[in-house]
Amino acid sequence: MxxxxxxxxxxxxxxxxxxxxxxxxxxxxxxxxxxxxxxxxxxxxxxxxxxxxxxxxxxxxxxxxxxxGEEPKMNSYFLTRSGTGVSIERTKAYKYQSLAAGFMNRYADPFIVTVEPKSSIDESVQCNSHNGQEFNLLLEGKMMFLIDGKELILNEGDSIYFNSKLPHGMKALNNKTVRFLAVIM
The missing domain is CATH 1.10.260.40 (lambda repressor-like DNA-binding domains)
Incomplete structure (x- = not known):
């Protein structure tokens, strides 16, 4: 990392x-x-x-x-096979796997995000905000999603679409890893 x-x-x-x-x-x-x-x-x-x-x-x-460190090169389609997307581990708790890294001039950035549970010592949720909109679909686990000060609990299969200018962040619950599809537009 x-x-x-x-x-x-x-x-x-x-x-x-x-x-x-x-x-x-x-x-x-x-x-x-x-x-x-x-x-x-x-x-x-x-x-x-x-x-x-x-x-x-x-x-x-x-x-x-x-x-x-790579420029996208494809402009008609880009195929990402299961488990092969370019990934970056921002911290020990967050891993981002890009699903469209090779497609030029994208309107959206899709990622599979893996969130590891935090230790009981650090229970805070780090919030971010950015222009545009975002869609998250929970694939695995249970997470607390914080948006603009409101806490929401998401279970497998739940999704949320939101104005990403609002401060938002998430936390894995039940001491288990969470995986979700995030599409940033």
């Missing part, structure tokens, strides 16, 4: 250098704090997918280029 986070941080620094922008410029343009962006570039902190999406959309680049 640490190696992947550092690689994403290097790509963020490289993008900023190529565009000849300051940390403050990117923070302003992407509506994030300069401290959050600076921490992301340091490679010492977790980097949220929502922040990467904000940067990618603002500067018209593929989120895959930031996450995986």
């Amino acid at each position: 640490d190696k992947q986070i550092r690689q994403i941080a290097e790509r963020l620094r490289g993008l900023r250098d190529v565009l000849e922008l300051t940390i403050e410029d990117i923070a302003r343009d992407c509506e994030i704090s300069a401290q959050e962006y600076s921490q992301a570039e340091s490679g010492e902190y977790d980097i949220s997918v929502s922040m990467l999406q904000k940067v990618a959309r603002q500067y018209n680049i593929a989120m895959d280029a930031l996450m995986f």
